[in-house]
Amino acid sequence: TGRLPNGKIGDNKPRLLLMGQRRSGKSSISSVVFHKLPPSETLYLETTTRIKKESMHSFMDFQVWDFPGHVDYFDPAFDTENIFDEIGALIWVIDAQDEYLDAIARLNTTILNLQQHYPAINVEVFVHKVDGLSDDYRSDTFRDIIQRVQDELSDAGYENAPVSFYQTSIYDHSIFEAFSKVIQKLIPELPTLESLLNSLCSNCRIEKAYLFDVLSKIYIATDTSPTDSSSYEICSDYIDVVVDVSEIYGWDRNLIEKSSYGRGDEAIPGEAVAVEETGNQDAESLITMERKGNNYLYLREINKYLALICLMGDDSPSDKKALIDYNVGVFQAAMKEVFPR
Amino acid sequence: MNTGKRQQKQRKVLLMGKSGAGKSSMRSIVFSNYVAKDVRRLGATIDVEHSNIKFMGNLMLNLWDCGGQDGFVENYLTHQREHVFSNVAVLIFVFDIESREFGMDVVSYETIIAALEECSPNAKVFCLIHKMDLVQARLRLQLFEERAEHIRAASGHFQTKVDFFATSIWDQSLYKAWTQIIYFLIPNASTIEALLQELAEVIDARELILYERTTCLMVTHVTRGWEMENPFTDRFERISSILKTHKHSMAKHTGVPAGSANFAEMQIKTSQFMFFITRLTENTNLAASIPPSEQIFNAARVNILLARPRFAELDISAKPKTDTQQQ
Ligand SMILES: Nc1nc2c(ncn2[C@@H]2O[C@H](COP(=O)(O)OP(=O)(O)OP(=O)(O)O)[C@@H](O)[C@H]2O)c(=O)[nH]1
Numbered sequence: 001t002g003r004l005p006n007g008k009i010g011d012n013k014p015r016l017l018l019m020g021q022r023r024s025g026k027s028s029i030s031s032v033v034f035h036k037l038p039p040s041e042t043l044y045l046e047t048t049t050r051i052k053k054e055s056m057h058s059f060m061d062f063q064v065w066d067f068p069g070h071v072d073y074f075d076p077a078f079d080t081e082n083i084f085d086e087i088g089a090l091i092w093v094i095d096a097q098d099e100y101l102d103a104i105a106r107l108n109t110t111i112l113n114l115q116q117h118y119p120a121i122n123v124e125v126f127v128h129k130v131d132g133l134s135d136d137y138r139s140d141t142f143r144d145i146i147q148r149v150q151d152e153l154s155d156a157g158y159e160n161a162p163v164s165f166y167q168t169s170i171y172d173h174s175i176f177e178a179f180s181k182v183i184q185k186l187i188p189e190l191p192t193l194e195s196l197l198n199s200l201c202s203n204c205r206i207e208k209a210y211l212f213d214v215l216s217k218i219y220i221a222t223d224t225s226p227t228d229s230s231s232y233e234i235c236s237d238y239i240d241v242v243v244d245v246s247e248i249y250g251w252d253r254n255l256i257e258k259s260s261y262g263r264g265d266e267a268i269p270g271e272a273v274a275v276e277e278t279g280n281q282d283a284e285s286l287i288t289m290e291r292k293g294n295n296y297l298y299l300r301e302i303n304k305y306l307a308l309i310c311l312m313g314d315d316s317p318s319d320k321k322a323l324i325d326y327n328v329g330v331f332q333a334a335m336k337e338v339f340p341r
Numbered sequence: 342m343n344t345g346k347r348q349q350k351q352r353k354v355l356l357m358g359k360s361g362a363g364k365s366s367m368r369s370i371v372f373s374n375y376v377a378k379d380v381r382r383l384g385a386t387i388d389v390e391h392s393n394i395k396f397m398g399n400l401m402l403n404l405w406d407c408g409g410q411d412g413f414v415e416n417y418l419t420h421q422r423e424h425v426f427s428n429v430a431v432l433i434f435v436f437d438i439e440s441r442e443f444g445m446d447v448v449s450y451e452t453i454i455a456a457l458e459e460c461s462p463n464a465k466v467f468c469l470i471h472k473m474d475l476v477q478a479r480l481r482l483q484l485f486e487e488r489a490e491h492i493r494a495a496s497g498h499f500q501t502k503v504d505f506f507a508t509s510i511w512d513q514s515l516y517k518a519w520t521q522i523i524y525f526l527i528p529n530a531s532t533i534e535a536l537l538q539e540l541a542e543v544i545d546a547r548e549l550i551l552y553e554r555t556t557c558l559m560v561t562h563v564t565r566g567w568e569m570e571n572p573f574t575d576r577f578e579r580i581s582s583i584l585k586t587h588k589h590s591m592a593k594h595t596g597v598p599a600g601s602a603n604f605a606e607m608q609i610k611t612s613q614f615m616f617f618i619t620r621l622t623e624n625t626n627l628a629a630s631i632p633p634s635e636q637i638f639n640a641a642r643v644n645i646l647l648a649r650p651r652f653a654e655l656d657i658s659a660k661p662k663t664d665t666q667q668q
């Protein structure tokens with residue numbers, strides 16, 4: 001086996017380990033989710049030959065370790081302490097378009113090993129590349145994989161091992177949604193966030209509220225009403241709209257304003273007014289639908305990393321905006337206590 | 342101003358090029374609410390598919406998507422020559438960058454250009470060099486220029502007047518090309534611009550952009566003051582593309598057809614700017630970027646409301662309809 005990773009012990013950042021067979025899609029996943037690589041360009045990624053560690057700085061810092069497919073993690077030469085010590089979750093990627101029996105055998109060995117030594121580690125199984133499969137075949141494959149893992153676990157007497165399964169693809173929202181759920185389990189404040197979102201929803205009669213990490217488009221919490229992927233998708237797309245428009249019109253005017261002094265008074269007639277007002281300190285956006293004339297989507301920046309996005313119900317008259325503003329203010333203040341930065 | 346029924350300006354636009362070049366793909370994306378990955382469902386076009394679309398300023402676009410298989414082209418050039426090539430306002434010729442027989446494509450282009458010169462000598466020609474996404478980014482510009490030069494040399498009578506665009510359905514280059522084409526076709530662009538300029542001054546906008554509602558293509562824009570220094574020169578087609586994508590995700594979520602998933606208003610307020618898009622006329626949406634001030638924002642909305650009737654006069658009275666019928 002290759003070199004040992006020299007991860008610093010005690011840095012307390014939850015660690016996400018990406019493991020699975022070679023070419024199962026691990027590097028693609030981490031590039032698409034954390035580096036915004038367009039999915040089609042993952043075709044050109046080179047095989048990972050050594051552990052690639054990435055640190056994500058966001059509302060909470062965490063590390064993502066991308067493992068080469070061939071490493072035997074439990075080889076005695078491999079410092080397992082070091083790998084699994086600070087771990088948050090083990091993400092096991094299985095290529096659903098490929099022969100997966102070997103992958104499952106390795107996964108089962110890994111889970112059994114972990115159960116003996118690190119029973120608290122969440123094992124998150126990504127049944128990946130499902131975009132290429134027909135609906136029927138996809139759910140059959142998914143069920144088959146779950147069955148094979150669970151059989152093995154119960155044979156060994158570990159019925160309650162913390163293992164979860166997701167269907168994922170880098171070509172749609174599913175990979176982001178799966179990551180969201182994985183990360184939520186690592187946030188100690190989750191119950192607080194959920195109850196804050198619940199009360200926001202009930203006070204304003206909001207249908208669904210999400211707290212997003214804007215950069216990665218992972219949602220770190222939502223209210224506890226049932227979630228469906230279509231709500232996640234529309235909110236995630238909405239972030240794109242707001243981020244894109246903000247990039248286009250939020251360019252740094254200061255540079256120009258200073259350098260173009262004396263360019264003539266016609267340069268910016270009337271904008272003196274704006275100097276007094278600075279608009280919204282935290283970006284805010286609202287979409288009103290034509291059909292019903294109701295508010296439909298609402299976005300508000302909560303801090304440097306997070307944004308609140310609300311899907312309004314059908315009965316959401318436009319005069320409700322004041323109520324929402326007030327309650328969101330309350331929510332934002334509470335959030336400052338939970339995540340002080 | 343005269344509010345009586347005015348003549349609708351029909352403009353015939355031919356969309357031609359070899360079979361598989363991507364004509365129907367771009368047409369479906371721009372005019373029929375397809376997304377890029379939907380176009381795989383399209384079959385080869387049989388004969389000509391017509392679509393009509395109404396734009397602001399009395400413009401009725403009459404788009405002829407001409408199937409590019411040899412038999413059809415032969416037919417356009419012989420039996421249907423008059424029918425196809427007369428009264429053409431614009432010819433859009435699509436070249437597939439991946440084509441292995443570029444020489445042949447140019448020959449075919451030449452025969453079409455000859456027919457056009459004969460029947461519609463005053464037509465305008467746009468050449469789209471398409472599927473650029475398939476070329477490595479660093480080679481794109483050079484390849485595009487080489488091809489364009491070659492095609493220009495074969496453009497006969499139209500040589501000095503052909504415009505070239507590099508396009509792909511996978512990015513906003515498609516919108517950039519079509520925006521230029523539409524702008525060329527709008528009969529009273531300067532009247533609209535003057536009105537828009539006036540409005541921009543009244544509401545103290547940094548930028549106003551007029552978009553056609555169905556296609557999200559820009560009709561025209563007015564930019565003032567420092568916004569002229571905006572480094573994102575591709576922002577108009579980028580916003581087209583953003584709006585289109587948003588429309589789709591809205592449609593998907595609400596379960597309505599993409600054509601009718603319209604928002605009444607979208608607003609974004611930040612510390613650096615305020616932005617909103619709202620309905621202006623039957624066929625258009627107005628996007629406004631203004632200074633970050635609630636006061637300006639509110640005044641702007643009222644003033645736009647007040648300006649609507651004046652723009653409506655420039656617009657066409659009939660209900661907007663985008664239909665594609667087989668002939
Ligand atoms: N990579 C890439 N493929 C494209 C692009 N535009 C279209 N295509 C593909 O090209 C193929 C042919 O597209 P069509 O639009 O049906 O071609 P057409 O020009 O209408 O062909 P005829 O109707 O036979 O004349 C489809 O498989 C599209 O997916 C593009 O910009 N990039």
Ligand SMILES: Nc1nc2c(ncn2[C@@H]2O[C@H](COP(=O)(O)OP(=O)(O)O)[C@@H](O)[C@H]2O)c(=O)[nH]1
Pocket residue numbers: 020021022023024025026027028029041042043044045046047048069128129130131132168169170171
């Ligand atoms: N169809 C499909 N292909 C994928 C998906 N994710 C990754 N791939 C492809 O799978 C191949 C192997 O991916 P890579 O990330 O290098 O695998 P690794 O060895 O596990 O890191 C690449 O060609 C990717 O483009 C997916 O969700 N769907």
Ligand SMILES: [Mg+2]
Pocket residue numbers: 364365366384385386406408409
């Ligand atoms: Mg076609």
